[in-house]
Amino acid sequence: MKQAILILIASAGLFVLLGLMRREPRAERGVQTVEFWTYSGGGSANRSFRFWNEVARGFEAANPGVKVRTVTDINQGNYLQMLTTRFIDGNPPDVFIADDGMTVPLNQDGLLMPLDSFIAKDPAYRTDDFPASMVRDGYVGEARCTIPWYGGFGCLVYRTDLFAQAGVEPPNTWNELITVCKALQEKTGVKYPLGLEANGPFWMWTWVWQNGGDVLSPDCRRVTIDTPEFIGAVQFVHDLIYRYEVVDPGFAKGSSLNDAWSSGKAAMMINGGWMFGQFDDNYPQWKGKWEAAPLPAGRQRASFYGGQHLVMARASRRPDLAWRFMAYATSPQVQKRWTDITGSPPSNLRTFDLPEFKRDHPHFARMKDAILAGRNNPLVPFVAELWYGRFGNLVLDRVMPDKNANVAGAVRDAQGSLQKMVDGYWARHEYFVQGRRAP
Amino acid sequence: MRKPMRAKWSEGVTGWLFLSPAVGIIFLCVAVPALVAFALSFTQCSRFLSAHWAGLDNYQRMFTDVVTAKAFGNTLFYLAAFVPLNLALSLGVALLLNREFRGMRFIRSVYFVPVAVSGVVAISIFRFLFNRDNGPVNAVLGTLGFEPISWLWDSRWAMWAVVLITLWKSTAFFSIILLAALQDVQKELYEAAAVDGAGWAGRFLHVTLPSIMPVVMVVITLSSIGAFRVFEPMFVLTRGGPSYSTHTVALEAYNSAFASGEIGYSSAVSFALLAIVLVATLALNRVARRFE
Numbered sequence A: 001m002k003q004a005i006l007i008l009i010a011s012a013g014l015f016v017l018l019g020l021m022r023r024e025p026r027a028e029r030g031v032q033t034v035e036f037w038t039y040s041g042g043g044s045a046n047r048s049f050r051f052w053n054e055v056a057r058g059f060e061a062a063n064p065g066v067k068v069r070t071v072t073d074i075n076q077g078n079y080l081q082m083l084t085t086r087f088i089d090g091n092p093p094d095v096f097i098a099d100d101g102m103t104v105p106l107n108q109d110g111l112l113m114p115l116d117s118f119i120a121k122d123p124a125y126r127t128d129d130f131p132a133s134m135v136r137d138g139y140v141g142e143a144r145c146t147i148p149w150y151g152g153f154g155c156l157v158y159r160t161d162l163f164a165q166a167g168v169e170p171p172n173t174w175n176e177l178i179t180v181c182k183a184l185q186e187k188t189g190v191k192y193p194l195g196l197e198a199n200g201p202f203w204m205w206t207w208v209w210q211n212g213g214d215v216l217s218p219d220c221r222r223v224t225i226d227t228p229e230f231i232g233a234v235q236f237v238h239d240l241i242y243r244y245e246v247v248d249p250g251f252a253k254g255s256s257l258n259d260a261w262s263s264g265k266a267a268m269m270i271n272g273g274w275m276f277g278q279f280d281d282n283y284p285q286w287k288g289k290w291e292a293a294p295l296p297a298g299r300q301r302a303s304f305y306g307g308q309h310l311v312m313a314r315a316s317r318r319p320d321l322a323w324r325f326m327a328y329a330t331s332p333q334v335q336k337r338w339t340d341i342t343g344s345p346p347s348n349l350r351t352f353d354l355p356e357f358k359r360d361h362p363h364f365a366r367m368k369d370a371i372l373a374g375r376n377n378p379l380v381p382f383v384a385e386l387w388y389g390r391f392g393n394l395v396l397d398r399v400m401p402d403k404n405a406n407v408a409g410a411v412r413d414a415q416g417s418l419q420k421m422v423d424g425y426w427a428r429h430e431y432f433v434q435g436r437r438a439p
Numbered sequence B: 001m002r003k004p005m006r007a008k009w010s011e012g013v014t015g016w017l018f019l020s021p022a023v024g025i026i027f028l029c030v031a032v033p034a035l036v037a038f039a040l041s042f043t044q045c046s047r048f049l050s051a052h053w054a055g056l057d058n059y060q061r062m063f064t065d066v067v068t069a070k071a072f073g074n075t076l077f078y079l080a081a082f083v084p085l086n087l088a089l090s091l092g093v094a095l096l097l098n099r100e101f102r103g104m105r106f107i108r109s110v111y112f113v114p115v116a117v118s119g120v121v122a123i124s125i126f127r128f129l130f131n132r133d134n135g136p137v138n139a140v141l142g143t144l145g146f147e148p149i150s151w152l153w154d155s156r157w158a159m160w161a162v163v164l165i166t167l168w169k170s171t172a173f174f175s176i177i178l179l180a181a182l183q184d185v186q187k188e189l190y191e192a193a194a195v196d197g198a199g200w201a202g203r204f205l206h207v208t209l210p211s212i213m214p215v216v217m218v219v220i221t222l223s224s225i226g227a228f229r230v231f232e233p234m235f236v237l238t239r240g241g242p243s244y245s246t247h248t249v250a251l252e253a254y255n256s257a258f259a260s261g262e263i264g265y266s267s268a269v270s271f272a273l274l275a276i277v278l279v280a281t282l283a284l285n286r287v288a289r290r291f292e
Helices: A002-021 A045-062 A076-088 A100-108 A116-121 A132-137 A160-166 A174-188 A201-210 A228-242 A249-253 A257-262 A273-282 A319-329 A332-342 A355-360 A367-372 A383-399 A407-428 B005-040 B057-064 B066-097 B104-116 B119-129 B136-143 B158-183 B187-195 B200-228 B232-238 B249-259 B263-289
Strands: A032-040 A066-075 A095-099 A147-159 A268-272 A290-293 A303-312 B043-045 B051-053
Touching (some): A032 A045, A032 A319, A045 A066, A066 A076, A076 A100, A116 A319, A132 A147, A132 A303, A147 A160, A147 A273, A147 A367, A160 A174, A174 A228, A201 A228, A201 A303, A201 A383, A228 A249, A228 A407, A257 A268, A273 A290, A303 A319, A303 A367, A332 A355, A383 B249, A407 B057, B005 B043, B005 B263, B043 B263, B057 B066, B057 B263, B066 B104, B066 B158, B066 B200, B066 B249, B104 B158, B119 B158, B119 B232, B158 B200, B187 B200, B200 B263, B232 B249, B249 B263
Parallel strands (some): A032 A066
Antiparallel strands (some): A095 A303, A147 A290, A147 A303, B043 B051
16 A cells, blocks of 8 residues: 555655656746747758858847847748647747748637837838738738748749750740740650659649639639639649640649659749759759749739748747847848749849849849749638648549540539638638638 | 455456556557547548547538448458458368378478568569569460460459468468367377268368367458458558559558548548457357357
8 A cells, every 4th residue: 555655646746846847948048039930841941940040149249148040940841730739739930931821820819919019110111122922921911920931933934055056035925935946846855855743732822823714703602613713723724635636635634743853854833932052953854954934924914922931929928039030031131142042933023133143153043033923822720621622633633644534514513612611711700811801 | 265355456456457557558549549540430530630529520521422432332341251261262272281191291381481471572573473474383384375364463363362362371370270179189080970971071161170170160260350350461562542443542642641631531431440340250259159
């Protein structure tokens, strides 16, 4: 009996000890600490460790008595989960990077600090320096809760040697795209000149927007995939594969775009500006032989543009200091260092005009236009399930691998299911669309 | 001699005191979260745990949502394909391994290796094997004149590819369990059957199978529970696609919670799955008792 009581007391002691150990380490005396989080993995973010350490040291040097604790080693897949844990614990980081998909649940629960008063007090921070579409994404009703950190855009990456051999320039329109592909087929022998992720829903946004269509009505209550513009866009991608035969049908059946580009089987591909920093490392064989151009326009020019925002937790204990760190990180010179180190594009448009930026990053020469033509998918909580889940599975997985697929029929078949999902969502939830004013 | 009441009571209390740390941990880490999750299944709850009462809405939604229905259908399909194949293959391998000759111990050890390989590593290996353009499986089929198959991108094949991968791992595990049962079958029974003129099939049907039936039922029960909960290969390999052809209930629960942030609905799906698994396990246990 005595032995059992001793074991019980020891176990209880262990629990108490574990409870005491969970508290964060004591801050140094006289030092103000701001905690910053970002994630690793994806795009060129693996190099962000080096970049954010440089930013932190630069900020500390400019602000004596301040320490920036940076956490940069969380895997992208676990990031939101780790943040969630810290928020539920009531101890979130002061400042952190949030993908625009992440800002939605955070804003929905009112966990982000409105930034309007900080922006108003800071003359050095100019909202006009940032792409309007990404600024708009940061609004929840009348309050601005994010500032653009880094935006990715779609572009056409092409082999300059093959284009020179065929005597063609990057296409500006969908019609030119087909003409250029045919010329490349004839003069370079490349069987399928254009590489694209044929059944990936992500790139389909861009085709749809270029054709004047959209996925949802402006209030995000009606699914608009049954319009001629929407169906026309999906049909065009299908035609590129099976009618014009300029895209390898294998891309719709699991073949790797990476392999095709690497082996020289594609003369151009639709890709993201976030990959620029990795091209020369991943494909050293094409170093000096590639360039990027804006995506060809359909009825209008459009490209995806979205990515990461800098946000402040509402529970931040040092909001003024946190804001200073955010403003510092988005200044043109610091943004240039972001591109220097990671190869990813800056979001501060003034950075593009810096002479040293133009000198060091010629691939971005035409990309400011692509950014200004950019737009993002609606930031509504169900968009990932609607688009990447249901549309991808019910439409693209069905039609893209099948040469004889009835594209219009498949899209119309899916319309009812998608609309039902959206209706179900609105029946259960209050209105919440980030980046739009609530009606 | 009967122990006095006081000694009995003291013994009981001592037992409970010894058990209490473990019971406490299980209560805190399993029972409390399970109860909280059950309560959440009746709410609309965000990932940051702001919740409001929703009654039976989440359970009703399960019956009307096409994707959830597809997930339940796929899980049943996987169960129907995996459990019999797993049993047949495991039993076949166990019968092959149930022989004694030089090197058999080594062969048995090698055969157990898939169990030791991490699930994600195994799945990555199969991703390479099933690669449409460079995969060895299509290369072999190509030499036989077949067109390359998009194993993981074609809704007709994707679920079968997943079944094959899980069989590779599970057969190794269950065949060892069945091998142990086979080695416990009394030799005298085989001798008696041989004297009665029973051939290989007769000995298998009338001696081997009845003798190992309790273990066969354990294999069926465990593999059924595993099949109901299957998640890892779909999550790593196909993410439930293409066309939701590999979307299972466990994946639906995961996606609802961590992709859509609908903790309440995810909890409801999880508890529906738990209820199905419980009923199936109880039914299988009932059947198993007949063979004891």
